[in-house]
Amino acid sequence: MERRQLLKQSAFAIAAFSFSRELFANAPNTHLDFNPSALNSSNMLSSMIRLGSNENPHGPSTLAKQAMIDAVSISNRYQWDMNGELKIEIAKMTGHTKDHIALGAGSSELLGIVSLWAAYKKGNVVASEPTFKLWMPAARRMGLPTKLVPLTETKHNDLNGLMNAMDEQTRMVYLCNPNNPTGTVSPTSALEDFIKKVASTTIVLLDEAYTDYYDTPSMSKMIDTYPNLVIAKTFSKTFGMAGARVGYVLAHPNTIKQLNEFQAWANAGPSAVSMQGALAAIKDKAFVTYCKQENIKAKEILYNGFDALGIKHIKSFTSFVYFDTATYKKDIPALLLANQITGARSFEQNSSWLRISIGTVAEMEKVVAVLKLGA
Ligand SMILES: Cc1ncc(COP(=O)(O)O)c(C=O)c1O
Known part of the structure; x- marks a missing residue:
C-alpha cells in the first residue's frame, strides 16, 4: 500500500x-x-x-486454535455440558470449585453483571482515576454514579484514598490490580488489609486481568471469607484469546448464585467454539x-x-x-x-x-x- x-x-x-x-x-x-x-x-x-x-x-495457541476449528462442526448444539466442564478446569487451575465460578463472554460482560448487582443495591461506586473504565458508562446509566480517586504520585492505586472516598451510599469499590493503564501493583499485604476493611460491608470488584504476566498473587484465596469480594479474570491476555470472548469471575458460591440471577441465562456467554478453545488453552502451559x-x-x-x-x-x-x-x-x-x-x-x-x-x-x-x- x-x-x-x-x-x-x-x-x-x-x-x-x-x-x-x-x-x-x-x-x-x-x-x-x-x-x-x-x-x-x-x-x-x-x-x-x-x-x-x-x-x-x-x-x-496452536492447541486452542485446533480445538476451536474442531468445535465449529458442533456449534449447531447448545453448549450445556461445556459450561460445567470449563468451570471444572478453571476450578482446578485456580484452586476453587465450579460453584465459585461464573462464566462470561469476556470478563467485560461480568464487570457489567457485577455493576448491575451493585446498581440494584442503589448507591455509588468508588474507583481509581485513571483505571479500566470501559464498563463505567453502562453502570452510570444503570444508576450507579462513580466517584473517582486520583492515583498516587507514583501512579499506584491509592488504597487509603479509595477508602476515604467511600460514603454510606457506596455499594462497590472497583480495583484493577495490576492497574490499567499504569501497570502498577499494590503490595499484597496492603491489598489484603483493604479487602478485609472494605469487603466486610461493600462489594469489592477486583480486576485481575493482568496478574498472570508476572504471577502477581491473586486475592482469590479470600473469596470464601468475604462474599462481597468478586475477582474478575480473562482468557484475553496471557491465553491470547481476546476475540474469542471468554472470561470468568471467582466469588463465594452464594455470590455466584446472586450474579447468575442478573444473567439472562448463565449458559449464554461464551460460544461452544470459544469454550473448546479455552479448555485447550488451559492445557497448553x-x-x-x-x-x-x-x-x-x-x-x-x-x-x-x-x-x-x-x-x-x-x-x-x-x-x-x-x-x-x-x-x-x-x-x-x-x-x-x-x-x-x-x-x-x-x-x-x-x-x-x-x-x-x-x-x-x-x-x-x-x-x-x-x-x-x-x-
Ligand atoms: C483491566 C481489564 N479488565 C478487563 C478487560 C476486558 O477483558 P475481556 O477481553 O476479558 O473482556 C481488559 C481489557 O483490556 C482490561 O484491561
Missing part, C-alpha cells in the same frame, strides 16, 4: 474512532479502547502494528510460558529504548507500559501512526503520559527505531 494512501486511511480511522468516542460524550471520563472496526472497512488491520488494546500478539517470556523480552527492548531517549516510564507488571512524553519533542502517537503503529494514547486529561501495549520483539524494535529516528 502506498504510504500516502495509508496515511489517508489512518486519518479516516482516527476520525471514525473519534466519532465513536463522541457517542459516549454524555459519559465523562470514558475511555474506549482502540476501535478496530474503524480499520476493518479499509482492510488495514494486517498492515498495522496494533498496540492499543493490550492483546497478546502470539495467541491463540508451554504456550503461556512462552508468551510471558516474550512479553518480558519485548518490554525490555522498549524500556532500553526509552532509557536511551530519556523517556520516563513506569515498571509494568502487565503487557503494556505507561510513559511520559514530556521530554520528547514530537507528537508520539502521530509519529508512530505515520509508521503504521497504532495505539499509543492518553488516559488522563491534560497529561503527557501515554500507554502503549507490548507487541512482539520485532514490533517493539520497530517502535524504538521510529522513536529514535524521530528524536
Whole structure:
C-alpha cells in the first residue's frame, strides 16, 4: 500500500474512532479502547502494528486454535455440558470449585453483571482515576454514579484514598490490580488489609486481568471469607484469546448464585467454539510460558529504548507500559501512526503520559527505531 494512501486511511480511522468516542460524550471520563472496526472497512488491520488494546500478539495457541476449528462442526448444539466442564478446569487451575465460578463472554460482560448487582443495591461506586473504565458508562446509566480517586504520585492505586472516598451510599469499590493503564501493583499485604476493611460491608470488584504476566498473587484465596469480594479474570491476555470472548469471575458460591440471577441465562456467554478453545488453552502451559517470556523480552527492548531517549516510564507488571512524553519533542502517537503503529494514547486529561501495549520483539524494535529516528 502506498504510504500516502495509508496515511489517508489512518486519518479516516482516527476520525471514525473519534466519532465513536463522541457517542459516549454524555459519559465523562470514558475511555474506549482502540476501535478496530474503524480499520476493518479499509482492510488495514494486517498492515498495522496494533498496540492499543493490550492483546497478546502470539495467541491463540496452536492447541486452542485446533480445538476451536474442531468445535465449529458442533456449534449447531447448545453448549450445556461445556459450561460445567470449563468451570471444572478453571476450578482446578485456580484452586476453587465450579460453584465459585461464573462464566462470561469476556470478563467485560461480568464487570457489567457485577455493576448491575451493585446498581440494584442503589448507591455509588468508588474507583481509581485513571483505571479500566470501559464498563463505567453502562453502570452510570444503570444508576450507579462513580466517584473517582486520583492515583498516587507514583501512579499506584491509592488504597487509603479509595477508602476515604467511600460514603454510606457506596455499594462497590472497583480495583484493577495490576492497574490499567499504569501497570502498577499494590503490595499484597496492603491489598489484603483493604479487602478485609472494605469487603466486610461493600462489594469489592477486583480486576485481575493482568496478574498472570508476572504471577502477581491473586486475592482469590479470600473469596470464601468475604462474599462481597468478586475477582474478575480473562482468557484475553496471557491465553491470547481476546476475540474469542471468554472470561470468568471467582466469588463465594452464594455470590455466584446472586450474579447468575442478573444473567439472562448463565449458559449464554461464551460460544461452544470459544469454550473448546479455552479448555485447550488451559492445557497448553508451554504456550503461556512462552508468551510471558516474550512479553518480558519485548518490554525490555522498549524500556532500553526509552532509557536511551530519556523517556520516563513506569515498571509494568502487565503487557503494556505507561510513559511520559514530556521530554520528547514530537507528537508520539502521530509519529508512530505515520509508521503504521497504532495505539499509543492518553488516559488522563491534560497529561503527557501515554500507554502503549507490548507487541512482539520485532514490533517493539520497530517502535524504538521510529522513536529514535524521530528524536
Ligand atoms: C483491566 C481489564 N479488565 C478487563 C478487560 C476486558 O477483558 P475481556 O477481553 O476479558 O473482556 C481488559 C481489557 O483490556 C482490561 O484491561
